[in-house]
Amino acid sequence: MKKVCEYIKLNNLLEKKDNIILGVSGGADSVCLLYIMKELKSEYDLDITAVHINHMIRETAGRDEDFTRNLCEKLGIKFISHKTDCPAISERDGISLEEAGRNERYRLFNETGEKEYGKDKYKIAVAHHMDDLAETLIFNMARGTGINGLASVKCKSGNVIRPLLCVTRAEIEEFLLGAGAEYVNDETNFSDDYARNKIRHKIIPTMNEITEKAVNHMASCAGQLGEIEDYLREQTESIWVKYVRESENEVLISDSVLNEHPALVKRVIHRALTEVAGRARDISAIQIEAVLNLFELQTGRKRDLIYNMEALRVYEGVKIATKKEVSEEDKENILGRLHFEIKDRDFSQNIPTDLYTKWFDYDKIKYSLNVRFRHEGDYLTVNDQNAKKLLSDYMTNEKIPSDKRDEIPLLADNDHILWVVGYRISNYYKVTDETKKIVVATYQRR
Numbered sequence: 001m002k003k004v005c006e007y008i009k010l011n012n013l014l015e016k017k018d019n020i021i022l023g024v025s026g027g028a029d030s031v032c033l034l035y036i037m038k039e040l041k042s043e044y045d046l047d048i049t050a051v052h053i054n055h056m057i058r059e060t061a062g063r064d065e066d067f068t069r070n071l072c073e074k075l076g077i078k079f080i081s082h083k084t085d086c087p088a089i090s091e092r093d094g095i096s097l098e099e100a101g102r103n104e105r106y107r108l109f110n111e112t113g114e115k116e117y118g119k120d121k122y123k124i125a126v127a128h129h130m131d132d133l134a135e136t137l138i139f140n141m142a143r144g145t146g147i148n149g150l151a152s153v154k155c156k157s158g159n160v161i162r163p164l165l166c167v168t169r170a171e172i173e174e175f176l177l178g179a180g181a182e183y184v185n186d187e188t189n190f191s192d193d194y195a196r197n198k199i200r201h202k203i204i205p206t207m208n209e210i211t212e213k214a215v216n217h218m219a220s221c222a223g224q225l226g227e228i229e230d231y232l233r234e235q236t237e238s239i240w241v242k243y244v245r246e247s248e249n250e251v252l253i254s255d256s257v258l259n260e261h262p263a264l265v266k267r268v269i270h271r272a273l274t275e276v277a278g279r280a281r282d283i284s285a286i287q288i289e290a291v292l293n294l295f296e297l298q299t300g301r302k303r304d305l306i307y308n309m310e311a312l313r314v315y316e317g318v319k320i321a322t323k324k325e326v327s328e329e330d331k332e333n334i335l336g337r338l339h340f341e342i343k344d345r346d347f348s349q350n351i352p353t354d355l356y357t358k359w360f361d362y363d364k365i366k367y368s369l370n371v372r373f374r375h376e377g378d379y380l381t382v383n384d385q386n387a388k389k390l391l392s393d394y395m396t397n398e399k400i401p402s403d404k405r406d407e408i409p410l411l412a413d414n415d416h417i418l419w420v421v422g423y424r425i426s427n428y429y430k431v432t433d434e435t436k437k438i439v440v441a442t443y444q445r446r
Contacts, residue, residue, distance in 0.1 A: 001175065004036055007166035011155050014163075017045050019122040021113045023105065024050045024072070026064040029127035031071070031183040032172045033164055037125060038075050049078045051112050055086040055101050067184050080116075082108045098196070106160075113159075120159070128153055129164040129172060134218040135199045144284055146270070151226035168215055236267045243317075244268065250321035251275055257317070258295060266292065272320050277307040294318045300402040315399045324403075331373070331407075338371045338409045338421060340441040351431055356445060360411075360418050360429040362437040367414040369439065373406055380417040380426040391417055398423060411441050 008014050022037055024030045037048055052068045054061045065081050072079035090100040106124070113122035133153045140149035155165045164172065176183060207214040243257040251272040257265055269291045274280045283306070290303045291311045295318055302312045305320070312319045342362055351359050378391035395405050400423075411419040419425045421443045431438060 001036060001039065003166055003171075004163055005040070007155070008040070008163050013156060013161045014040065014044050014046070014123075018047075019113070019117040020046050020048045021109050021116070021122055021124045022048055022050045022077075023109060023124065023126045024052055024068050026052070026068040026071070026184040027127075028172055028176055028183045028185075029129055029132075029164065029169070031181055032175055033125060033127040034071070034075065034077065035176075035179060035181055036163065038077060047117070049080060049112065049116050051109055052079070052081040053101075053105050053108055054081060054083040055104070056083060057086055057097065057101075064184050067182075071182075080112055082112070084108065110159075122159065124160045126160060126162055127164050128162045129167055129169055130215050130219045131169040131200070131204065133165060133222055134204060134215045135196055137218050137222050138199050138203055139196060146285075147225050147229045147232065151222050151229045153222065154226055165219070232264070232267060235264055236271060239264055240268055240271060244272065246275070249276065250319055252314070252317060252319045253291075254317040255295065269320075273305065273309065276309055276320050276322060279307070282306060291318055291320065299396070299399075302402075312401070312403055314401055319401075319403075321403075334407060335371050335373070335409050337444040337446075338411065338441065339444070340369060340371075340411065340439050343438055343440055345431070345435055345438045355422060356443040358419050358425050358441050359431045360425070360439040360441065361431050361435045362439050363435070364429050365413050365439070366416070369418070370412045370414075372410055372412060373408070374410060375415065377415050378410070378412070378417050379415065380420070380424075381428040383427055386428050391420070394420070409443065 020037065022030075022034060024034050034050065037046065040046065041048060050068070050072045052065055054065050069079050069081065084104045086097060086100045086104055089095075089104065090097045093100065095103075109124045113124065116122070136153050137150055140152065143149070145152075153162070153165070155162050167175075204215065207218075211217065239257065239260050243254040243260075245252045245254075253268060253272055257268055260268075266288050269288045270280075270283060273283045273287060273291070277283065287305055290305065294301060294303060294311055294313045297313050299313050299315055302310050304310055304323075308323050309320060310323050312321070374391055376392075379388045380391060380394060381387060382389045382394070391410075400408070408423075409421045410417050411421070413429075416428070417426055418429045418439075419441060429439075
């Protein structure tokens, strides 16, 4: 108890008149935290609401809920319970049962906190302890996570506090025994069907055999990694502002980022992937390397990534974006905004200079006019000598992003392009003093 109280003060986990949403499952860890928070209630003038989540996984879940309710009534702590169908959510979202349970717990903790106290006016206290920290360290290391994952369990994270991170599971059980406090056992904790249980039952005991206080040492390591992560996050932010440009559903990383340390470059890429995907889960070193390798390739090369993302080598660097599938309806809409008509020339009118209205010499049309997107072999003339240039080369020279090239409407005479809308016209079809009949083409922008 004294150790936890000192830890709370050292890390400023509690302040006077805090509103606390306290996660209580009925197990040893959460019951220990409940007793400690009850003792600190008067000292800090806390308003505590115990929240129990029935995940609807076990038949004995109702027993745990009843036990927790009765214990809170005995201690004079406000109690609220929720039921949520985690197996159904796991199947619906394609995630593990453990992840579904974790997501639902924090969702309901926050939902209850806002209802009871108001937005941003409460803290969530959970009973993670030193063994949990060690298990998470091993679990994330096995999954191939970075420093952030290895230091992910912190005593304070947003509005979540973890007052028991300074004690081991053995110390918690010793405290409960001394207090004569009862608790319930979740029988799934004894099954090795879950990854964390395998770590808890097999790996941690083996490590304790190898070296005394292995859990304490891993906790210390995680703490040091946390400090390193905080520093690297600050450095990443400084170069993010310098080398990254953000827009809707895409991030552009400048070539100049390669002047920075490789560790920071990879962190910038990781953040870019996370920003576009809207999540960090499963963004691995493989994804980061795929993006990093693009910096060495020519413009136009791309890589498919997870979460329907793609990385594209562009002139300025590498762009990461959500893939955009242009539907047939959208294509028709784009082409439908390009109109043309044939008129006798009115010499009293000046040739328009507007970017989206163009005149062409009708008598030079060899085949028939067509509104379409680009085809292989398309070309245009680029000077007064009517020198031909492939449309693909023109787009490359103009640095038109490769992912935009198939969405640019064209006015074409067979494979000779009269007008690359928004860019230029072909010299061959320019109106001259001898032009008698013209094609007036207009593109209606949104």
